Amino acid sequence: MPKKLYSDIYDTLKDEINKQVYPPRNTLPGEEDLAARFDVTRNTVRRALKELQSDGLVYAVKGRGVVVLEPIRDDKVVFTADNNIGFEGLKKFPQNKFIQELSTEVLSFEEVEVDERIEKITSFNAGDKAFYIERLRLFDGNALVVDNSYFRKSMLKDMTVEDAKSSIYQYIRDNNLFKIAAERSTTTVESATKRDMQVLDIDDMNCVGVLTKFVYTDTGSLFEHTQTRYVPNNFSMVDFKSF
Template sequence: MPRQKFLQIYSQLKQRIESGEYPVGQLLPSENTLIGEFDCSRNTVRRAISELVRDGYVQTRQGWGVCNIFQPIEHSSYTMGMIESFRETARRTGQTSTTRVVAFEPCTADESIAAQTGFPVGEELFALQRIHDLDGVARILNISYLRRSCMPGLTREIAEGSLYRYLEEELGMSIITSKRTFTVELATPQDRQWLDLGEYNCLAVVANQVYNSEGVMFEYTQSRHYPGSFRFQDNAVRRPEES
């Protein structure tokens, strides 16, 4: 299943904005220009633009067009309103990245795993642990449980690449939404084994429950971040209180 057209347009426009092809403060090409370039409907272009608005890349100006308001994000910044793979984040922030799988095995959700992840007891899962290096330094420990019925052919080698690329491009999955919880936790012996925490005794922890277009939760991942480079960016919109 190919990616929806508006997502392809969104991705290309976002890349152009991030690369500086569309300078900050200037207008993007007109709707008619984009319709001609991408050979699509007006609604498709508008849906792609609405995604860029939601993510804080552009702002629509009545009677003028769509203005680029993107400002480059600092290294190791993550965005609240987007679901990105580790490699996508590293590419966006201009860093080199590598992933190492340190544990990969099938398992069945017991009561403890079910309570932590939200998967039902008895669900067949893959238990996956990965170390993410940024510019050659171990910065993130990812502890994941993945629903096996959604990716029965997953292997250790695939997990060392881009998991989301595999799911979207090879399996045709549409990844739709993620529920996130942010906490700060004391470092465990496992954290210290895999991450160089230096003087820090804690980590920033992001727990993700990720759902596909069928409303199925296919992933639970706990990302344990080195705190010295952990930043999350959010783009908020004020909605006036109804009187």
């Protein structure tokens, strides 16, 4: 019972690419042919092909066709930019099954007023109320990640420490507050601060990876600013783009 045609076509083609029905470096059948095969219009086929391209499986060349890209042997991937919305998402990643236990410890939970310094960091407006939350993430008992977050208070009604301890995004969903629209992030490597050395199991390393993330609600408001600081040698992030 197909709900979305382009999504069915996407799934089918993806499957056939994996099964080497269309081997790497070959082209897929033309868009017209695919349209005939799936009994849809060319536009709908094109939509499916666009998804495949943004996945990095194929690449369209005008005048030649849609080329199947050679596969890459993937390493274990723990972090991806996608699952950073909610630490809880990590549990669902199949590559992560060697992780037995994930837990979170809330180190700080305070209400602050956004001053100039915080405004500069978070892009919130000075004078706003915000929650500042520092959370330590434990992987099989190892403190590998610490999150420094600011959340706009006005959008969280009366969230408590317990809510923050489990999952803030769960709290938002349960109370039907709003939906998450988008996130912008930057990745850097920085020298470890004293605080990092204090709370993280960082051994003798003196740097951390830093993922700085801005999260938007579906009403266009900046809602969250989080700095995720993580111990080296444990995480990787994946990305794909075409030209």
